[in-house]
Amino acid sequence: MHQLTLAEIARGLADKRFSSVELTTALLARIAQLDPQLNSFITVTEEQALAQARAADARRAAGEDGALLGAPIAHKDLFCTKDVLTSCGSKILTGFKAPYDATVVEKLATAGSVSLGKLNMDEFAMGSANESSHYGPVKNPWDLTRVPGGSSGGSAAAVAARLIPAATGTDTGGSIRQPAALTNLTGLKPTYGRVSRWGMIAYASSLDQGGPLARTAEDCALILQAIAGFDAKDSTCVDQPVDDYLATLGQPLNGLRIGLPKEYFGAGLDARIGEKVMAVVEELKKLGATVKQISLPNMQHAIPAYYVIAPAEASSNLSRFDGVRFGYRCENPQNLEDLYKRSRAEGFGAEVKRRIMVGTYALSAGYYDAYYLKAQKIRRLIKNDFVRAFEEVDLILGPTTPNLAWKLGEKNDDPVAAYLEDIYTITANLAGVPGLSMPAGFVDGLPVGVQLLGNYFQEARLLNVAHQYQQVSDWHTQAPSGF
Amino acid sequence: MQWETVIGLEIHAQLSTRSKIFSGSATTFGAEPNTQASLVDLGMPGTLPVLNAEAVRMACKFGLAIDAHIAPQNVFARKNYFYPDLPKGYQTSQMDHPIVGKGFLDITLEDGTTKRIGITRAHLEEDAGKSLHEDFHGMSGIDLNRAGTPLLEIVSEPDIRSAKEAVAYVKAIHALVRYLGICDGNMAEGSLRCDCNVSVRPKGQAEFGTRAEIKNVNSFRFIEKAINHEVQRQIELIEDGGKVVQETRLYDPNKDQTRSMRSKEEANDYRYFPCPDLLPVVIEQSFLDEVRASLPELPVQKRERFEAQFGLSAYDATVLAASRELADYFEAVNTVCGDAKLAANWVMGELSSLLNKDNLDIEQSPVSAEQLGGMILRIKDNTISGKIAKMVFEALAAGEGASADEVIEKKGLKQVTDSGAIESMLDEVLAANAEQVEQYRASDEAKRGKMFGFFVGQAMKASKGKANPGQVNELLKKKLEG
Numbered sequence: 001m002h003q004l005t006l007a008e009i010a011r012g013l014a015d016k017r018f019s020s021v022e023l024t025t026a027l028l029a030r031i032a033q034l035d036p037q038l039n040s041f042i043t044v045t046e047e048q049a050l051a052q053a054r055a056a057d058a059r060r061a062a063g064e065d066g067a068l069l070g071a072p073i074a075h076k077d078l079f080c081t082k083d084v085l086t087s088c089g090s091k092i093l094t095g096f097k098a099p100y101d102a103t104v105v106e107k108l109a110t111a112g113s114v115s116l117g118k119l120n121m122d123e124f125a126m127g128s129a130n131e132s133s134h135y136g137p138v139k140n141p142w143d144l145t146r147v148p149g150g151s152s153g154g155s156a157a158a159v160a161a162r163l164i165p166a167a168t169g170t171d172t173g174g175s176i177r178q179p180a181a182l183t184n185l186t187g188l189k190p191t192y193g194r195v196s197r198w199g200m201i202a203y204a205s206s207l208d209q210g211g212p213l214a215r216t217a218e219d220c221a222l223i224l225q226a227i228a229g230f231d232a233k234d235s236t237c238v239d240q241p242v243d244d245y246l247a248t249l250g251q252p253l254n255g256l257r258i259g260l261p262k263e264y265f266g267a268g269l270d271a272r273i274g275e276k277v278m279a280v281v282e283e284l285k286k287l288g289a290t291v292k293q294i295s296l297p298n299m300q301h302a303i304p305a306y307y308v309i310a311p312a313e314a315s316s317n318l319s320r321f322d323g324v325r326f327g328y329r330c331e332n333p334q335n336l337e338d339l340y341k342r343s344r345a346e347g348f349g350a351e352v353k354r355r356i357m358v359g360t361y362a363l364s365a366g367y368y369d370a371y372y373l374k375a376q377k378i379r380r381l382i383k384n385d386f387v388r389a390f391e392e393v394d395l396i397l398g399p400t401t402p403n404l405a406w407k408l409g410e411k412n413d414d415p416v417a418a419y420l421e422d423i424y425t426i427t428a429n430l431a432g433v434p435g436l437s438m439p440a441g442f443v444d445g446l447p448v449g450v451q452l453l454g455n456y457f458q459e460a461r462l463l464n465v466a467h468q469y470q471q472v473s474d475w476h477t478q479a480p481s482g483f
Numbered sequence: 484m485q486w487e488t489v490i491g492l493e494i495h496a497q498l499s500t501r502s503k504i505f506s507g508s509a510t511t512f513g514a515e516p517n518t519q520a521s522l523v524d525l526g527m528p529g530t531l532p533v534l535n536a537e538a539v540r541m542a543c544k545f546g547l548a549i550d551a552h553i554a555p556q557n558v559f560a561r562k563n564y565f566y567p568d569l570p571k572g573y574q575t576s577q578m579d580h581p582i583v584g585k586g587f588l589d590i591t592l593e594d595g596t597t598k599r600i601g602i603t604r605a606h607l608e609e610d611a612g613k614s615l616h617e618d619f620h621g622m623s624g625i626d627l628n629r630a631g632t633p634l635l636e637i638v639s640e641p642d643i644r645s646a647k648e649a650v651a652y653v654k655a656i657h658a659l660v661r662y663l664g665i666c667d668g669n670m671a672e673g674s675l676r677c678d679c680n681v682s683v684r685p686k687g688q689a690e691f692g693t694r695a696e697i698k699n700v701n702s703f704r705f706i707e708k709a710i711n712h713e714v715q716r717q718i719e720l721i722e723d724g725g726k727v728v729q730e731t732r733l734y735d736p737n738k739d740q741t742r743s744m745r746s747k748e749e750a751n752d753y754r755y756f757p758c759p760d761l762l763p764v765v766i767e768q769s770f771l772d773e774v775r776a777s778l779p780e781l782p783v784q785k786r787e788r789f790e791a792q793f794g795l796s797a798y799d800a801t802v803l804a805a806s807r808e809l810a811d812y813f814e815a816v817n818t819v820c821g822d823a824k825l826a827a828n829w830v831m832g833e834l835s836s837l838l839n840k841d842n843l844d845i846e847q848s849p850v851s852a853e854q855l856g857g858m859i860l861r862i863k864d865n866t867i868s869g870k871i872a873k874m875v876f877e878a879l880a881a882g883e884g885a886s887a888d889e890v891i892e893k894k895g896l897k898q899v900t901d902s903g904a905i906e907s908m909l910d911e912v913l914a915a916n917a918e919q920v921e922q923y924r925a926s927d928e929a930k931r932g933k934m935f936g937f938f939v940g941q942a943m944k945a946s947k948g949k950a951n952p953g954q955v956n957e958l959l960k961k962k963l964e965g
Contacts, residue, residue, distance in 0.1 A: 082529075088528070102529060234531050235534065312756060313759055315563075316573050319563060319573055322568050322572060323571075363563070368754075368756070
């Protein structure tokens with residue numbers, strides 16, 4: 001039963017081949033049995049899951065139907081979940097049970113999905129390897145000595161290991177797409193403003209966006225359909241009608257214009273990954289797409305710009321974790337300053353502190369113009385690159401990551417090397433456009449991802465192209481051995 | 484040496500929206516601690532701000548009222564610093580792109596002249612909570628009810644040259660925000676707070692001296708005292724060979740002095756940057772037109788109208804237009820009695836002293852505008868004299884009648900105008916004072932003038948003040964001469 005996709009589960013539940021309680025019970029047992037190897041869950045909400053499953057079964061028995069009614073999922077642990085630990089992978093949120101549900105959590109619950117728990121992640125979503133979590137690193141089910149990517153590493157590992165069919169994640173610089181690529185999943189970062197950020201603990205507010213990780217494009221469409229849409233509680237959420245993502249999955253690709261940015265295939269890319277990506281391009285051509293080379297000339301500035309803007313926003317966003325109202329507080333504070341300093345020094349991990357310091361510096365008097373303001377100008381140039389590119393092509397295609405999943409601990413001493421892993425994903429966050437990563441094959445038994453970038457609010461097109469490719473390929477159906 | 488004082492003021496006005504600037508919590512003053520603090524106000528992880536449109540409308544009202552430039556777009560920024568009553572670790576404020584740009588306000592000085600004070604800008608921001616140090620041992624309490632209350636920070640140009648001008652300016656702002664209905668102006672509750680930037684320079688020098696900022700001065704009287712004290716302190720310091728340092732100071736009204744709070748070096752680097760959770764606010768011309776159409780008559784316009792329409796003096800018009808409620812009261816009295824000058828005299832005279840004596844606002848006046856207007860009508864139609872009117876007014880204030888007519892009737896205060904009755908009363912008075920009548924008739928013109936008053940007094944006394952004074956004068960003269 002654990003091999004079923006969300007779409008298959010929906011059919012099975014509708015055909016009464018199994019109940020949500022049966023499915024949930026089976027997956028909870030599987031989590032208990034296998035997750036100790038992976039460490040993908042921070043919290044398993046067994047009782048709540050079974051209660052939700054029973055409720056879903058009752059709704060179905062009463063005649064209700066719905067693609068997600070009774071479907072098991074789990075949430076990245078930065079979505080606030082009422083009365084359940086919401087840790088953000090950080091010691092500083094020790095014991096923090098959110099007093100409310102995030103909009104994404106609420107929408108999925110309303111659709112009848114069953115949440116099995118909260119998934120491990122890089123502390124405050126800062127990382128590309130899921131090694132900065134206070135709750136320990138997550139292992140890649142394809143090779144337990146390797147990282148699953150990050151920051152949504154727990155979401156990726158749990159779905160790849162068939163512990164759950166789909167999970168929520170968030171993507172600030174590639175945190176859905178990069179772990180999806182490293183674990184053979186399909187992951188979608190929607191357009192900025194497509195999914196509400198209410199209840200998503202902020203890392204970098206102008207870049208953060210929630211989205212799904214699943215095994216197929218179709219499953220991503222099912223989740224996105226439930227979570228997309230305007231939310232009056234998030235001022236940056238865009239009030240625009242939501243497409244029918246499932247209805248558009250079947251469209252043929254005849255005449256689809258694909259652009260290959262030359263900057264995505266240059267130095268730094270593992271040539272074996274490049275070959276896999278080009279093989280996907282060939283398949284898409286067979287399906288009717290046309291291909292041309294394009295240029296995103298400002299891509300080279302994306303990482304420096306990102307590592308000014310994201311830490312700057314983070315340095316401010318993380319100020320509320322001060323030991324005063326919730327979460328971790330140091331022992332025996334001597335006075336207010338001591339309370340602040342020690343609660344934060346003891347509560348935050350090294351990578352979070354590094355980014356708070358970088359961001360604080362970038363916003364300081366005398367440096368603001370040289371760093372923050374300049375980074376914002378670069379951001380505008382990157383956005384313009386995309387706007388120009390989408391005048392010529394419908395879709396931009398390239399590798400999701402420059403390298404395969406690396407060994408745990410390999411890049412711990414070199415943060416810049418880890419930052420460079422996000423080189424292909426970060427531009428989409430800076431520009432706000434949607435991006436999807438899907439399986440493109442394997443190199444040395446490790447998954448390779450291909451990335452599709454679309455114009456604003458073109459999630460339907462990305463999902464359609466990925467779905468069409470998944471009809472003629474079977475990379476996405478491969479499961480890691482032992483899972 | 485001759486010194487010149489230079490003052491610029493920053494006024495924080497709490498906007499009287501029903502809910503907070505970025506959350507739906509109520510803004511009522513004085514509720515139980517933390518009962519008006521939502522998830523957003525508490526800075527709960529994952530929460531986001533949503534701008535209150537009413538706060539934007541109120542800020543625009545103010546901007547239009549001071550003839551300010553209102554940019555098509557304004558931007559919220561975060562001001563970062565740690566303090567327990569600031570739950571998010573930053574205050575959402577405005578920095579480079581405030582909602583209200585350059586404007587001005589004309590103030591009336593004591594000598595009746597007006598002076599134009601430039602207003603640099605006014606921006607929207609959220610208020611902080613309150614730290615409570617009493618009642619807690621070894622700890623502080625935090626009340627976040629006030630956190631997120633909308634503030635309009637109004638920054639003046641350094642155009643103010645004395646403590647008295649500063650007070651006149653704050654009073655003018657106070658009147659304006661109350662006219663506009665955007666702030667209740669209650670300084671005791673902190674609805675209107677003032678920071679004073681004060682410096683001195685030798686008269687004639689173009690450059691400003693180094694300024695000190697006196698934080699949170701919360702009454703008109705304290706503003707005057709704090710500035711005067713600070714000016715004196717700076718002059719003495721410089722004359723003794725010292726230097727003023729740029730710093731933040733606090734005014735202690737008990738000791739009537741200011742003391743240093745923090746120096747420029749200790750000041751925070753607030754690391755302002757645009758708030759990524761809020762989009763730039765776009766102000767459309769049609770919205771501004773609509774707000775402009777909703778503006779009430781403002782103090783300056785009202786003052787000018789009172790002068791032109793009613794022929795009031797500049798001073799009277801200024802006093803009456805100082806508050807919207809007082810002006811409305813005056814106009815209501817005038818509507819009833821049709822005599823603006825009498826109405827103004829009574830409102831600024833008897834009524835004001837009554838209110839001052841009992842420390843009442845005009846809205847709490849025990850004498851209504853209808854009652855006062857009705858009474859003035861009776862003065863005008865000679866039913867009562869001005870002197871008797873004071874008795875009627877006191878009776879109305881004491882609740883001894885629903886109207887002046889009722890009081891006059893009940894107390895028998897109606898003026899006697901029947902010349903027959905007055906003549907017979909005068910005959911009695913003259914008979915009772917035969918000796919004085921003799922003297923009067925024997926005296927020359929100059930002396931007579933003085934003596935005449937005696938007879939008038941006796942006559943009014945005999946009539947218990949009710950005889951029409953004009954008739955008494957006329958008839959008395961006839962009888963004495965005759």
